[in-house]
Amino acid sequence: MAGVLMTAIDTTIVVLALPEIERSLHVALSAVVWVIISFLLVITLLATQVGRLGDMFGRVRMYESGFAVFVVGSLLCALAWDEASIIAFRVVQGIGGALIMANSGAVIADLYPRERRGRAYGLTAVGWTVGAVIGVVLGGLIVTYISWRWIFWINVPPGVLAIAAALRVLRDHGDRVRRRLDLPGMITLGLGLFGVLWAMTKLANEPLDASTVGFLVAGVLLIVVFVLIETRAAEPMLPLSLFRVPTMAASLLAALFQGLANFAVLFLLLMYLQGPRGLSPIHASLLLVPGYVAGAAVGPPAGWLADRRGPVLPATLGLAIQVAVLLCYAQLTLSTPLWLIVLISLVNGIGTSCFFPANSAAVMKAAPPDMFGIASGILRTFSNIGMVFSFAVAILVASRSISRGLAFAIFVGTARLHGQLADAFTTGLHAAFYAFVSFMAIAAVLSGLRARGIRRPGKPLARGPVEASPSPAGHRPRSAGRRIRASRS
Structure with a gap:
């Protein structure tokens, strides 16, 4: 939970600081978005590879190393002096984030039996939503009243405490497996x-x-x-054999399309609130806090439901809720009451927290135990590919109604709109939200299709040839188990 919380803080807090970073370090307008994209891109590329390192050298060891690298990267970001340095140091942060995020799911899969993993992933969802709340609130306060450099300094004390706690309480339980990068x-x-x-x-x-x-x-x-x-x-970075495991392909693609449709919603809302509505960063961010609080409350029950009834119901329900939320966001106007935006974001937090723990549990229950690290890394890779392109798609589609340069400036918080331009830009936001509705609907269909491949808890597995892929629950026929033990020997 501590690792997920830290990466969530860093993902949301930097968004509000982009205008100050641009002005302080004289970063070109066209390059400032790479302060965010570089971090996400590094995690996307390294997630499966550092997952392999966890399988080889111990998932807990790699997880703890991730904290150390993340803290060092945060220190360097706080000391950045120009455009190149801040982007380079964000890459260092991304390496630490990849080690944390790729191995955290595998550590949970090692520590918890399959029938309790949904609840465990629900608790990590609380870590993510609490971290997002802290990032949004602290980001607004720090950028408004202190200095953008403190958005990186604040990672250091909790990072050091997390390293000390992990060294004290976590132990590797998974078998070591020789792999190649x-x-x-x-x-x-x-x-x-x-x-x-x-x-x-x-x-x-x-x-x-x-x-x-x-x-x-x-x-x-x-x-x-x-x-x-x-x-x-x-030994490929993306083992295609995993896609022959029932439900695995649908779960990974659902994560990709959900990330594509959902990640940029925060940026679009901030564009709307700080651009056409003219709110300050702290006021805009505070309006979104209730949604994250609701998500934190829903995460554990959603994980429990995934354990009891299987992951299909909560995951698909969460995606359906997010489809409805995006349709509501597509109706925003210059006179929409702010309380209604708070209500919509609250429902969005519920839908998001229904999806994530259930989908993570589905992937890790389907993965063979000797591939927990790879499976966790691949899940993060697919989700992050969606998140990275969500950012790019949002600004491309939203900028079609006014000049690209002005839309880009609003996107990073360096300009505001009034009058006819504000109305035109809001229309552009509608197009972006409608595009995301289609992506989220695809994710919901993919999630629902898993109902055929995921057995319900307590239902016996159908018998088949020993050469068949592992079952969604991670069980194998006895002959398959003998083969795996032999390969480990």
Whole structure:
């Protein structure tokens, strides 16, 4: 919970500080979004690889190392002096975040029996929502009254305490497994995602030109090369064999589309509240707190429900709630009562907390025990790919109604709108929310389709050939168990 809380604080608190970082370090407007994207992109690329390190050298050891790297990265970010340094130090933070987030799910899977993992992931959802609340409130207060550098300084004391607590109470229980890192796959995926993201962020504030097209085409081609590499690699970054496990593909794709549809909602709301509605960062952030509080309250019961009734019901219900929320956000106008926005965000927090613990439990229950680290990392990779592109899609779609440069400035909080421009920009936000409705609906359909592959608790497994993939619950026929024990030997 401490690890998830820290990464949640860092994800939300930096959003409110973007305008101050831009002014203080003289960061170019087109580059300031990379303060956020660089952090998410590093976690996306490293999640599966550091998950392998956890399988090889101990998940708890890698988890504790993540805290140390994250604290060092936070110190460096607080001392940054220009555009290049802040982005580079955010990469260091991202490495620590990847070690924490990829191994936290595997540590829980090691410590808790499968019938209690939903409740455990529900408690970590509390850590995420509490961290998001702290990030939103502290971010508004620090940016308004102190200095943006303190958004990084405040990570240091709790990080040191978390390291001390982890060293005292956590012990490795999983078996060590020899693995190899997939460096060609990681490099090609990283360059591919970078090329596509670079093109999308350029399109958000500049007209289309040859260099933008070149980055986009090269990025797509490198992603295709990545897929080809993964089909031939001995130990791929993205093991395609996992997708033959029942429900695994649907669970991972549901996480991707949910991240694509949901992550940028915070940014769109801040654009709306600070742009057309003219609120200050602290007032805008305080309006969103009730939604995170509601999410914290719902997380544990949702995890308990996933343990008792299976993950399909709470996960799909959560996604359906988020579809309705996005439709409500798409109706916002310049005269919408602020209390109604608070109410909608509260319902959104409930839907989000219904989905995350149930979906995490579904992935980790389906994964073979000797691949907990890889499965946890892949889940984080899919979710983060959605989150990274959510950020880019939001600004692209929302900027279609006014000039790209002005929309980009509003997006990072350096400009406000009034009159006809405010009304036009709100219309652009509607288009972005409607786009996210379609993505969230896809996630809900994928989640619902898992009902055929996930057995209900207490229902005996159907017998099949020993060569079949592991069951969703993580059990294996006896002959399969003998093969796994032999391979570990």
